[in-house]
Amino acid sequence: MRLRMRCLVLAMAAALAPSAAVYADDEPVEGDLKAFQGTWNPASDGGEDRTYVFEGNTLKIQASSRSYTMEITLDPTAKPEKTVDFRIIKGPDDARGKTSRGIYKLDPDGSLVLCFRPRGERPTKFEQVGFEQFLTVLKRKAETDEAALDAPLPEGWPGVTRPGEIEVKHYPAYRCAVNRAKEARMGGMGGLFWPLFLHITQKKIAMTAPVVMNYEPRMAADAEAVGDVSMEFLYRRPDQGESGQGFGPVEVEDRPATTVVSLGLQGRTGEARFRESIPRLRAWLDEHKAEWTEAGPPRMLGYHAR
Structure with missing residues (x-):
């Protein structure tokens, strides 16, 4: 016997509060930035529940211990890898105002791959290097299959x-x-x-x-x-x-x-x-x-x- 489950989502339109907006209303969200939009989770969470929400050129990372709001800047024309910068605009005092430099790619399977360094030079390869360089593979959040x-x-x-x-x-x-x-x-x-x-x-x-x-x-x-x-x-x-x-x-x-x-x-x-x-x-x-x-x-x- 197949059972049917009734699911509802109650949704209310929301907008970034004026004090939190970090991009102009008339700035288009297009190209790679458009592909970033929405909610993502790490393919491997390392034991911690984290959510990445891209809205315009803002990224909010929600984790069990900390949360961050960042302004992101993409350069899809950069070579040999496309580049992304993360400037922290809200977060712990020791992180606010800092910028991490990284690279990114959009895989054919729909994954978003980010590699960045909290300090120092921008990565040149997609690889994890100790605690100096971080590799994150994100999958779009699928709450119900x-x-x-x-x-x-x-x-x-x-x-x-x-x-x-x-x-x-x-x-x-x-x-x-x-x-x-x-x-x-x-x-x-x-x-x-x-x-x-x-x-x-x-x-x-x-x-x-x-x-x-x-x-x-x-x-x-x-x-x-x-x-x-x-x-x-x-x-x-x-x-x-x-x-x-x-x-x-x-x-x-x-x-x-x-x-x-x-x-x-x-x-x-x-x-x-x-x-x-x-x-x-x-x-x-x-x-x-x-x-x-x-x-x-x-x-x-x-x-x-x-």
Whole structure:
């Protein structure tokens, strides 16, 4: 017998707080820097749980004993190896303001390989040399194995946040089919599903996960509130199909890349759990207000896992 597990991610758009921003709003994130974006873990953690989060040209390393925020500078044209510099802007007093020089490469298997020296000359080879030169191989964080989901994720989409955990995630730009309802209750979205399903069937668009549900902000606070709601089916690729009018009431729209703080949930779903979970996200944002600020209303992402 195959069991199906309902997984939810409650996500709230977040932006770097003005005091923490280290790159201009109009500076494009492209090329190799774009490939860095998102959450990574070491392929071998050496017994310590570490997370690397790239947002723009900022890197935040979270470890059990210390955390760092760095400004990174890439030179993808350097020879014989591409170079990266890490300038520590937040961290322990003995590290703040220092710059480590390194080299990097993006392996065909999707790994990000970093080699750097905390002091001295830049490395010339990808190798570990005692405690003078460090080699780190990073893999994109996969909270839930995509193979365990009933439907594939869109290309570049991060996995499901582990139940009970809160983390910052970077969602790439995507294309989606959208169905909307006005003056609806949060629990009355069942009618939005079937027009979306008929749309992707007619257009021969494969189903993906998650299904995204959006609500007006006041609906998250008031159980009696009604307002505008929408449901999204995500396309596998942002260049798949065409934007514009879809089947019946469905419209196909493009969404920009977004950074969110997300909370993983499992099991019981519904509007009551949605509302009771939002204070956890806001409490996390309050604890990290020097770095992050709320930038949009909460939304719910639904997955089915085997």
